[in-house]
Amino acid sequence: MAVHIVPAQVADIHQVLANHSRYWGDRDLRSLHLLALVQEFGSTCLVARAEDGIRGYLIGFVTPDGTGYVHLIATRDDARGTGLGRDLYAAFTAAARAQGAVRLKAITSVANEGSVAFHRGLGFEARVEEDYNGPGMPMVVFTRALPATP
Numbered sequence: 001m002a003v004h005i006v007p008a009q010v011a012d013i014h015q016v017l018a019n020h021s022r023y024w025g026d027r028d029l030r031s032l033h034l035l036a037l038v039q040e041f042g043s044t045c046l047v048a049r050a051e052d053g054i055r056g057y058l059i060g061f062v063t064p065d066g067t068g069y070v071h072l073i074a075t076r077d078d079a080r081g082t083g084l085g086r087d088l089y090a091a092f093t094a095a096a097r098a099q100g101a102v103r104l105k106a107i108t109s110v111a112n113e114g115s116v117a118f119h120r121g122l123g124f125e126a127r128v129e130e131d132y133n134g135p136g137m138p139m140v141v142f143t144r145a146l147p148a149t150p
């Protein structure tokens with residue numbers, strides 16, 4: 001079944017939220033799905049569409065200093081391990097480069113071992129930043145440089 005990675009519409013995020021557990025399991029991350037990000041950073045918010053719905057998505061943007069920041073990425077439970085997360089990152093990287101990004105960044109909770117393995121597999125460096133969310137509230141910070149020529 002063909003999968004197309006395209007810019008996300010607000011309606012796509014509503015569709016994802018209606019099936020939230022298929023992307024995030026028991027964790028409730030609905031409040032992080034800020035529709036303003038999709039409205040304002042249209043070309044760096046992506047969905048992977050197939051006939052059977054949204055297989056995965058990525059919400060990201062490029063900061064003024066050239067950081068392509070990935071706020072959320074998830075693939076549907078039946079689409080994992082197929083390379084879709086990697087493909088979403090590749091599409092985001094191309095869109096972010098077009099806006100001048102020279103590095104990529106993402107964060108995840110220290111308990112999210114799958115996300116750490118995934119980002120390491122994509123060539124990110126991972127480090128724990130102890131006070132990222134405030135005193136005593138650590139997050140794992142992922143960074144990867146984007147070479148000048150792809």
Ligand SMILES: CC(C)(COP(=O)(O)OP(=O)(O)OC[C@H]1O[C@@H](n2cnc3c(N)ncnc32)[C@H](O)[C@@H]1OP(=O)(O)O)[C@@H](O)C(=O)NCCC(=O)NCCS
Nearest residue numbers: 072073074075080081082083084085086114115117118121
């Ligand atoms: C993390 C997530 C997006 C990965 O998506 P995916 O489509 O399964 O990833 P891919 O199939 O593209 O995998 C890319 C590479 O990462 C590795 N990888 C992915 N998930 C992994 C895991 N849980 N453990 C170990 N390695 C993993 C794959 O083996 C692959 O490596 P390879 O290309 O060398 O074989 C997906 O598991 C997910 O949606 N998880 C729930 C939401 C989440 O936690 N998101 C991240 C936090 S923002």
